Amino acid sequence: MNGFLAILQRDLRLALRQGADSVMVVAFFIVTTTLFPFGVGPEVNILARIASGVIWVSALLAAMLSLERVFQADYEDGTLELLTLSPVSLELLILGKVLAHWLTTGLPLIIAAPLMAVMLNMDQDGFVTLMVAMLLGTPALSLIGAIGAALILGARRGGVLVSLLVLPLYIPVLIFGAGAVEAALLGISATAQLQIMAAILLLALAAAPFATAHAVRQAME
Amino acid sequence: MHRFAKPSVFLKFTAPILPWLSALTVILIAAGLYFSLIGSPVDYQQGHTVRIMYIHVPAAWMGLFCYVGMAICGAMSLIWKHPLADICARATAPVGATFTALCLITGSLWGEPMWGTWWVWDARLTSMLILLFLYLGYMALVNAFDDPERGSKAGSALALVGAVNVPIVKFSVDWWNTLHQPASIVRMDGPAVDPSMQLPLALMILGFTCYYFVVLILRVRLELNERRIRALHLSGMFEDPETPASAKEQAYEAGHNAEAKQ
Numbered sequence: 104m105n106g107f108l109a110i111l112q113r114d115l116r117l118a119l120r121q122g123a124d125s126v127m128v129v130a131f132f133i134v135t136t137t138l139f140p141f142g143v144g145p146e147v148n149i150l151a152r153i154a155s156g157v158i159w160v161s162a163l164l165a166a167m168l169s170l171e172r173v174f175q176a177d178y179e180d181g182t183l184e185l186l187t188l189s190p191v192s193l194e195l196l197i198l199g200k201v202l203a204h205w206l207t208t209g210l211p212l213i214i215a216a217p218l219m220a221v222m223l224n225m226d227q228d229g230f231v232t233l234m235v236a237m238l239l240g241t242p243a244l245s246l247i248g249a250i251g252a253a254l255i256l257g258a259r260r261g262g263v264l265v266s267l268l269v270l271p272l273y274i275p276v277l278i279f280g281a282g283a284v285e286a287a288l289l290g291i292s293a294t295a296q297l298q299i300m301a302a303i304l305l306l307a308l309a310a311a312p313f314a315t316a317h318a319v320r321q322a323m324e
Numbered sequence: 325m326h327r328f329a330k331p332s333v334f335l336k337f338t339a340p341i342l343p344w345l346s347a348l349t350v351i352l353i354a355a356g357l358y359f360s361l362i363g364s365p366v367d368y369q370q371g372h373t374v375r376i377m378y379i380h381v382p383a384a385w386m387g388l389f390c391y392v393g394m395a396i397c398g399a400m401s402l403i404w405k406h407p408l409a410d411i412c413a414r415a416t417a418p419v420g421a422t423f424t425a426l427c428l429i430t431g432s433l434w435g436e437p438m439w440g441t442w443w444v445w446d447a448r449l450t451s452m453l454i455l456l457f458l459y460l461g462y463m464a465l466v467n468a469f470d471d472p473e474r475g476s477k478a479g480s481a482l483a484l485v486g487a488v489n490v491p492i493v494k495f496s497v498d499w500w501n502t503l504h505q506p507a508s509i510v511r512m513d514g515p516a517v518d519p520s521m522q523l524p525l526a527l528m529i530l531g532f533t534c535y536y537f538v539v540l541i542l543r544v545r546l547e548l549n550e551r552r553i554r555a556l557h558l559s560g561m562f563e564d565p566e567t568p569a570s571a572k573e574q575a576y577e578a579g580h581n582a583e584a585k586q
Contacts, residue, residue: 250481254465254478255478258465258468258469260468264461264465267461267464272485274454317402321477321478322474
């Protein structure tokens with residue numbers, strides 16, 4: 104547990120000292136969302152209708168673009184090799200890294216999402232559901248994304264590759280995340296969708312650290 | 325099973341099978357095409373367009389079958405480190421991707437006259453499209469490393485993670501109420517397809533499956549031979565004109581044995 108806390112603290116400190124990273128993710132999210140009114144036109148009804156989908160897709164892309172920094176820098180300067188050799192279980196250390204990634208990208212996105220929802224004219228009934236769905240969905244994105252980030256260590260053109268690997272696996276989160284908000288906007292209970300999202304999160308939490316640790320060990324061979 | 329994981333045993337074992345399997349594939353697909361295009365009745369509602377089914381359904385079956393095969397090969401290569409399992413998984417991916425694409429294209433051609441649209445975002449269609457993306461991601465990942473060994477290992481892990489999608493494709497029509505019809509062949513109370521249509525469908529499915537195994541054997545043999553040639557080039561035997569023919573043969577055998585020992 105000490106190792107887990109130490110790595111969490113280290114990654115958070117690195118993210119805070121370098122600073123720009125979290126801000127960049129949120130900026131990317133806001134800019135991408137802003138593009139849609141230009142693309143589909145500023146008509147209020149249309150924007151309100153597509154708001155939940157637009158916010159989810161932008162959040163997905165923002166989470167994906169920040170995946171590189173989970174392992175890449177540590178891989179290049181050799182830190183990852185030392186982590187692999189350490190007596191603390193690698194799965195636990197990876198869980199710490201993923202949690203740090205979520206705290207620096209997922210959490211700011213959840214805070215920024217209602218702002219974008221207001222700008223896209225989404226009905227107020229959906230706000231709470233949107234935030235709860237993102238609270239369940241974004242950790243799953245970080246967990247699943249870590250597998251992809253570990254698989255591409257040492258690959259050529261890794262950045263493009265990670266999108267091809269990770270986005271298909273993100274689709275279930277997108278479907279149920281947008282579906283939950285949609286249900287809330289229609290006045291139906293969104294419990295079913297939220298429960299499925301919780302199930303996805305638990306499954307990812309149980310399986311992803313092992314798959315990621317396996318991929319990291321392969322990259323070190 | 326582990327006995328066949330040796331490349332040399334695989335080559336020896338498949339050499340006599342290959343011509344028979346190829347002949348069987350040709351016969352099955354020829355008979356299947358005859359019955360599906362000429363020897364089967366026209367559907368009372370769909371007319372001749374029903375014949376698209378005899379390509380569409382086997383292609384969909386092969387798309388899933390190849391993915392399961394690829395995931396099993398991936399698991400075998402991760403657990404027992406068989407080099408042959410890696411080669412099989414690599415050889416399967418393009419075949420599976422082609423069948424999945426074929427399934428999507430024929431489905432689209434069938435959907436236009438029947439549903440009045442080329443594409444709908446229905447659960448079955450979407451999950452099949454994701455399957456195609458998974459194949460493409462696998463192929464891109466496997467070829468993205470300078471060290472082919474590392475590429476295969478990363479690919480195996482991805483194939484296993486992506487296997488989550490296979491049951492989603494299979495049961496999507498039961499879980500979501502969609503435009504695509506529910507399962508009509510593999511179900512608890514027997515197939516719901518008319519017997520006159522079952523025969524061509526069964527022939528085509530068997531034919532496509534045999535075709536896959538023929539292509540798999542050919543691709544694995546090709547890969548093994550390529551590796552052997554590379555090993556010989558590295559040892560410099562080919563470049564030296566002074567080397568007597570018997571020494572070349574010896575080197576060939578040596579390469580063969582070295583591979584078998586892996």
